Amino acid sequence: MNSEGKTISGQAEGEDLLENKVMIEVKNLTKKFNGFTAVDHISFEVKESEIFGLLGPNGAGKTTTIRMLSTLSRPTEGTASIGGYDIVKHDNQVRQQIGLVSEKMIMYDRLTAKENLRFFGKLYNIPKNVLNQRIDELLELVQLGKWKDSKVGTFSTGMRQRMNVIRALLNMPKVLFLDEPTLGLDPQSTVEVREFIKKVNQENKTTIILTTHMMTEADRLCDRIGIIDHGKIAALDTSTNLKKLVSGGDSTVLKLEIQNLTKKLVTKMEALDCVQSVSQENASHLKIHATGDKTFDTIIDALRADKAKVKSIENLQPTLEDVFLQITGRQMRDKADNKIPVRNRGHSMPQRRIR
Amino acid sequence: MIRMGAKTMISHSLRIAWKDLMELFRNRMGLVLLILMPIFMMTMVGFIYPSETSMNNASIALVNEDTGFGGYNFSSTFITMLNSINDNASMMELKDASNLEDVREMIQAGDAEGGIILSSDFTANIMSGQQGTITIVTDQSNPQMSAIIQAVLNEVFNQMGTALAQQNVAEQLDIDPSNALAVVEPLDVQVKGAVEGDFSYFDFIAPGIMAMTVMMSVMTGLPAAISHEREVGTLDGMMVAPINRLSVILGKTLAQMARGILQGTLILVLATILFGVTVHGNILLVFALLLLGVFSFVGLGVVLTSFAKEQETAVMLMTTIMFPMMFLSGVFFPIEQMPWFMQAISKVLPLTYVADALRKVMVLGADIPMLTNELAILIGFGAVMIAIAVPVFKRAMTR
Numbered sequence: 018m019n020s021e022g023k024t025i026s027g028q029a030e031g032e033d034l035l036e037n038k039v040m041i042e043v044k045n046l047t048k049k050f051n052g053f054t055a056v057d058h059i060s061f062e063v064k065e066s067e068i069f070g071l072l073g074p075n076g077a078g079k080t081t082t083i084r085m086l087s088t089l090s091r092p093t094e095g096t097a098s099i100g101g102y103d104i105v106k107h108d109n110q111v112r113q114q115i116g117l118v119s120e121k122m123i124m125y126d127r128l129t130a131k132e133n134l135r136f137f138g139k140l141y142n143i144p145k146n147v148l149n150q151r152i153d154e155l156l157e158l159v160q161l162g163k164w165k166d167s168k169v170g171t172f173s174t175g176m177r178q179r180m181n182v183i184r185a186l187l188n189m190p191k192v193l194f195l196d197e198p199t200l201g202l203d204p205q206s207t208v209e210v211r212e213f214i215k216k217v218n219q220e221n222k223t224t225i226i227l228t229t230h231m232m233t234e235a236d237r238l239c240d241r242i243g244i245i246d247h248g249k250i251a252a253l254d255t256s257t258n259l260k261k262l263v264s265g266g267d268s269t270v271l272k273l274e275i276q277n278l279t280k281k282l283v284t285k286m287e288a289l290d291c292v293q294s295v296s297q298e299n300a301s302h303l304k305i306h307a308t309g310d311k312t313f314d315t316i317i318d319a320l321r322a323d324k325a326k327v328k329s330i331e332n333l334q335p336t337l338e339d340v341f342l343q344i345t346g347r348q349m350r351d352k353a354d355n356k357i358p359v360r361n362r363g364h365s366m367p368q369r370r371i372r
Numbered sequence: 373m374i375r376m377g378a379k380t381m382i383s384h385s386l387r388i389a390w391k392d393l394m395e396l397f398r399n400r401m402g403l404v405l406l407i408l409m410p411i412f413m414m415t416m417v418g419f420i421y422p423s424e425t426s427m428n429n430a431s432i433a434l435v436n437e438d439t440g441f442g443g444y445n446f447s448s449t450f451i452t453m454l455n456s457i458n459d460n461a462s463m464m465e466l467k468d469a470s471n472l473e474d475v476r477e478m479i480q481a482g483d484a485e486g487g488i489i490l491s492s493d494f495t496a497n498i499m500s501g502q503q504g505t506i507t508i509v510t511d512q513s514n515p516q517m518s519a520i521i522q523a524v525l526n527e528v529f530n531q532m533g534t535a536l537a538q539q540n541v542a543e544q545l546d547i548d549p550s551n552a553l554a555v556v557e558p559l560d561v562q563v564k565g566a567v568e569g570d571f572s573y574f575d576f577i578a579p580g581i582m583a584m585t586v587m588m589s590v591m592t593g594l595p596a597a598i599s600h601e602r603e604v605g606t607l608d609g610m611m612v613a614p615i616n617r618l619s620v621i622l623g624k625t626l627a628q629m630a631r632g633i634l635q636g637t638l639i640l641v642l643a644t645i646l647f648g649v650t651v652h653g654n655i656l657l658v659f660a661l662l663l664l665g666v667f668s669f670v671g672l673g674v675v676l677t678s679f680a681k682e683q684e685t686a687v688m689l690m691t692t693i694m695f696p697m698m699f700l701s702g703v704f705f706p707i708e709q710m711p712w713f714m715q716a717i718s719k720v721l722p723l724t725y726v727a728d729a730l731r732k733v734m735v736l737g738a739d740i741p742m743l744t745n746e747l748a749i750l751i752g753f754g755a756v757m758i759a760i761a762v763p764v765f766k767r768a769m770t771r
Contacts, residue, residue, distance in 0.1 A: 117609075
């Protein structure tokens with residue numbers, strides 16, 4: 018399994034993934050907390066060795082979904098199975114083959130790195146010599162080898178998160194759940210953790226489900242992405258296909274830097290036929306959404322006619338952010354307009370319970 | 373299969389207990405407090421609690437209004453006697469005062485805790501074959517102290533009166549003073565305990581405090597430990613592993629129990645060294661009873677753990693329950709002193725029986741056959757609570 022193969026499979030809705038067996042099957046999974054529906058009848062499938070991303074804003078139901086799938090929380094309705102085992106009826110078999118990297122670090126500050134790993138490893142009944150060897154390997158893998166006898170409490174956030182990830186790999190899980198694995202990390206640690214996740218996926222064929230609210234993360238890591246909002250999956254596809262949803266073929270997003278930007282110029286741009294929307298980002302930057310064949314010519318002509326001093330033009334690809342806004346953003350705003358109090362209650366309260 | 377399951381469950385429990393204890397011993401501050409708590413408890417209860425009838429260096433105002441009679445002055449003889457008794461016992465510090473008003477002012481100002489007034493016709497009355505009057509002035513703002521002063525002075529004056537009477541009777545009837553005593557006081561009352569030896573209030577309270585400390589460790593420690601792990605997220609790490617849910621509870625209980633027993637032992641050692649408490653029964657039985665006490669409490673602790681969502685609630689819940697339990701289970705005050713409804717409550721608290729059984733073993737040297745009632749109740753209570761706790765906990769863990 019190499020990275021090239023993976024990208025192709027992601028794009029073409031999976032030539033080799035199609036052959037892979039279904040690892041995770043979710044049907045109408047629902048979780049209600051005192052009348053509030055955190056997860057609302059979601060259904061999806063994840064194939065073996067796939068990286069599947071759940072992308073959504075805070076409180077969308079990502080963590081609750083992960084908690085249900087990792088047997089920490091019982092679904093109110095619906096079923097799910099992992100490797101053929103039902104998450105409720107055969108929870109112990111499910112636990113045997115999963116690893117969980119939770120949003121909160123699962124480790125004891127007063128114990129050393131090695132002690133922590135040994136404690137959790139023992140809970141999986143791994144024989145002592147096998148466990149010790151695996152601990153050393155895993156620590157080396159994330160460059161924590163020389164800190165193995167230091168207390169975890171003295172580690173930096175980046176080191177702690179690397180520990181948090183290898184802790185979940187002790188039982189060599191077939192399925193790895195990662196809940197916001199790069200939350201609160203600096204850019205360098207973020208890259209390190211992402212690389213490590215990819216490596217685990219490729220080398221061990223581990224199926225990975227990760228949640229994130231960062232579009233770039235989902236974009237870079239995931240074969241397929243499920244956009245989750247208000248407990249429902251709003252869209253589910255490969256990153257590329259999701260982007261097509263927004264661009265719809267012939268649309269262009271231009272980012273312009275104009276030295277002598279005026280209100281008049283903005284109005285003029287908006288008035289152009291091909292332009293769908295113009296947003297002024299700051300004193301000199303404009304973002305223009307346009308459709309049609311001759312958008313570039315039309316816009317440039319208009320700018321020249323007004324003697325605008327264009328410093329730079331950038332042709333932006335639609336990002337997952339745009340997809341996200343397109344799919345959930347508007348919806349969310351619509352709902353907020355209609356019934357603000359309900360939404361507020363729904364959003365602030367359950368979040369505490371989910372975590 | 374079942375035996376295998378039980379074996380792995382126990383090995384997982386031991387792992388968890390070991391981990392908890394490692395965390396505990398690496399927490400310096402916590403460790404210091406762990407040791408200080410029983411020391412404070414012991415010294416406070418041991419030294420501050422009044423041993424009922426003794427009084428030490430209480431300042432007492434003395435008024436001698438006696439004018440004497442025909443050259444005799446019994447009051448000065450009386451005061452000399454009082455002083456010589458006091459020199460041995462150093463119960464009080466006598467201060468001179470001129471009259472009742474003076475004594476009242478001294479008590480109000482806090483200079484005296486009580487007063488003794490010898491009336492002006494003290495000698496005259498005695499000489500003319502009447503009773504001499506002694507007035508004891510007490511401080512009503514301190515009922516406990518005034519009761520003690522009253523009791524002690526009554527006792528002292530009674531003895532002095534008896535000695536006086538004994539002397540008079542011996543002179544008048546011309547008999548031996550020891551026979552005269554039989555005339556004045558025909559009854560000789562002696563007190564004997566069930567066990568030989570000197571016992572103090574502390575012998576009563578030490579077993580209770582031991583029982584309480586161990587219970588408290590489990591009752592407050594268990595919910596606090598579990599809800600803490602839930603809050604920081606580490607509980608998920610255990611719950612996501614293929615282990616029996618019960619090994620988490622079992623492991624935590626073992627750790628808390630070890631902590632409690634450690635504190636209990638510390639109390640026992642301190643009680644022996646500082647307060648001369650001796651264990652008359654089997655020391656192993658003492659520890660066995662403590663363990664049984666833990667068993668009877670675990671279920672209750674687990675139920676409460678399941679209800680408390682976060683640590684703060686857990687600790688508050690525990691304090692609310694622990695506090696009345698401390699006072700209602702006869703650890704500090706005998707149950708028999710309480711009104712009937714409190715006695716009724718006290719009868720359903722397991723701590724009552726642990727403290728009772730411990731007291732029987734430590735003070736009276738009782739053995740297992742004499743404890744059947746307590747043992748049966750503790751085992752029964754524990755079993756019922758655990759039967760309730762297990763399903764409740766399993767449900768709560770997968771909310």
